[in-house]
Amino acid sequence: MNFPEISERAQAIGAKVEAFVREVVFPYEQDDRRDHHGAPMDVMVMEMREKARAAGVLTPHVLPDGSHLTQVETAHVLIRSGLSPLGPLACNTNAPDEGNMYLLGHVGSDLLKEKFLKQMLSGQSRSAFFMTEPAELGGAGSDPSMMITTCKKDGNHWVVNGKKAFITGAEGAKVGIVMAKSEDPDSMGGACMFVVDLPDPAIRIDAVPNTIDNSMPGSHATVTIDALRVPADQMLGEAGEGFKYAQIRLSPARLSHCMRWLGACIRAQEIATDYACRRMAFGKTLIDHEGVGFMLAQNKIDIKQAELMVYWCASVLDTGSLGTVESSMAKVAVSEALMRIADNCVQVMGGNGVTDKTIVEQVFREIRAFRIYDGPTEVHKWSLAKKIKRDWRETQAATQEA
Structure with a gap:
């Protein structure tokens, strides 16, 4: 495979x-508001977005005519927005908004694009994607077919009931995409997606837990949906096709996470390298000690391998393939590589690596969470193993027929 060419x-x-990001966003990393999931962080985000708008870098992955950059082009841009954990928030390339904008842009009706997508593209509104459900209720997590949230048609509305968990950005969001299993006979038990205004009294936030990561405003809420009435024209796509639409969103969204967090690890490597080249110990700089220098060398290798995996998967998606297998491989390989990089950076910096003097400790925490969301490593490996077995059976069958 040739490394894809990056357009001008x-x-x-x-x-x-x-x-x-380097000139405007970096200084915000020392702002006290960045550690809050609620209103203070939202105020800071909107402040940064005004500056991004003035600089011409707000929502840079979407062109003025509403079309998206190619996935390869998006990778080039999102890696750079990720150089700070605050960069995606400032540039409006953050999760879950970037994935939700992608889904609405590809599946949404003209009505939904005008009512919901427009405000998201402008950076005026945050969004949330309501799919995951509480494990204690046996709800959907990595297996969306376990969904227990239901929807039923009632005249020209649909009524949704259920509970959701780990809904990133729900608190403070103005747009929600809600996924539910249909009880309508015409949908044959398939899933449906609805786009709704938030807040809505029928969507109640029960709890907002403290989590290891804190780069996403609104944190990851537990939510009860009680008799939510949604106009039929706010269904996203067709009834019963929700699982298909979820894959349209999740395959590129997994890769977008890889892009952003790769940028963050590139930055952490810069900070750790600067520290190791300045800090003296036992008569020489830290980088001249093999134990330290080798960690930074391994990081450089892992960064390049992660970059190659990201661009390879992006090029596959650009061919028009759904890219489910490729995005699973990228999610596993990149998240595990980035975890090694972040851990090495903390180790190189010693005591300073576990303080909030730099973003290194936050990058470590964020990458640890990244190994779980959008499918943990083990689920993707299980899915890939199933495909390996399926391919083997097909090969055996073809051989026997021949």
Whole structure:
């Protein structure tokens, strides 16, 4: 495989995004508001977005005509927005909004695009994706077929009932995409998706837990949905096709996470390298001690391998393939590599690596969470193993027929 060529427009956008993140966003990393999931962080995000709008880098992965950059171009841009944990928030390339914008752009009706997508593209509104459910209720997690939230048609509305868990950004979001299993006979028990205004009294936030990560405003709420009435024209796509739409969203969204967190690990490597080249111990700089220098060398190798995996998977998605297998492989390989990088950076910096003097300790925490969301490593490996077995059976059958 040849390394995909980066277009001139992507290089230009990427350069502007990187300059903005380094010059404008980096100083916000010391702002006391960045550690809050609620209103203070939202105020700071909107403040940064006004500056991003003025700099021409707000929602840079979506072109003025509403079309998206290619996945390869998006990778070039999102890696650079991720150089700070705050960069995606400032540039409106963050999760879950980036994935929700992608889904609405590809499946949404003109009505939904005008009512909901437009406000998201402008950076005025945050969104949430309501799919995961509480494990203690036996609800959907990595296996969406276990969904217990239901929807039923009632005239020109649908009524949704259920509980959701780990809903990123629910608190403070203005747009929600809700996934539920249909009880309507015409949908044959398939899943449906609805786009709704938030807040809504029928969607109650029960708890907002403290979590190891804190880069996403609104945290990861537990939610009760009690007789939510949604107009039929706010269904996303067709009834019963929700599982298919989930894959349309999740395959590129997994890769987008890889892009953003790769950028964060590139930055952590920069900080750890600077520290190791300045800090003296036992008569020489830390980097001259093999134990330290080798960790940074391994990081450089892992960064390059992660970059290659990201661009390879992006090029597959650009062929029009759903890319489920490729995005699973990328999610596993990149998240595990980034975990090694972040851990090494903390170790190189010693005591300073576990303080909030730099973003290194936050990157470590965020990457640890990344290994779980959008499917933990083990689920993706299980899925890949199933495909290996299926391919083997098909090969055996073809051989026997021949």
